[in-house]
Amino acid sequence: MILVLLLLSILAGAGSRAIAGGFDAYFTAKTISHMADGGHLALARLKAELQESSCDTLSQPTGSDSLQFINSRGESLLFSASQTQEDTLSMQINDGLEKTLLANVNNIVFSYPNPDFLDKSGCLVTIKMTLFSTLNGVDVITLPIRSAIYLYVGKSV
Numbered sequence: 001m002i003l004v005l006l007l008l009s010i011l012a013g014a015g016s017r018a019i020a021g022g023f024d025a026y027f028t029a030k031t032i033s034h035m036a037d038g039g040h041l042a043l044a045r046l047k048a049e050l051q052e053s054s055c056d057t058l059s060q061p062t063g064s065d066s067l068q069f070i071n072s073r074g075e076s077l078l079f080s081a082s083q084t085q086e087d088t089l090s091m092q093i094n095d096g097l098e099k100t101l102l103a104n105v106n107n108i109v110f111s112y113p114n115p116d117f118l119d120k121s122g123c124l125v126t127i128k129m130t131l132f133s134t135l136n137g138v139d140v141i142t143l144p145i146r147s148a149i150y151l152y153v154g155k156s157v
Helices: 002-051
Strands: 066-070 076-081 088-093 098-103 105-111 122-135 139-152
Touching: 002 076, 002 088, 002 098, 002 122, 002 139, 076 105, 088 105
Parallel strands: none
Antiparallel strands: 066 076, 076 088, 088 098, 105 122, 122 139
């Protein structure tokens, strides 16, 4: 009887580790999915705003972690790693109120050709972001997200 109880406890211990591993994998996948959804939603907003601008209105006032441009409505938009809060991507319209689009942004880089070397028809703007999240208060998950958009020179599409 004692031998049977000992074997059952060993099997239960091994089974609980397998179940715990499944739960850990589930929570990790759920966290990565939420990070990816938020990142893609923020990029979609940024790309929608960029689509209404042109290459010749682009500038980077505070370095590669910011992008400023003028859209077809004449609004000056600034997307940047927030200076007021750490680890956020924010949007500011006409030097007004700053809106946070995404939290837990570890790094963001906007790049496009130098205005002196623009193609006659347009330019390619690339956006690279690294998101992060803490899982169980210990593990840090990072997720790189990249996108690009082609803008035309001198006209909004």
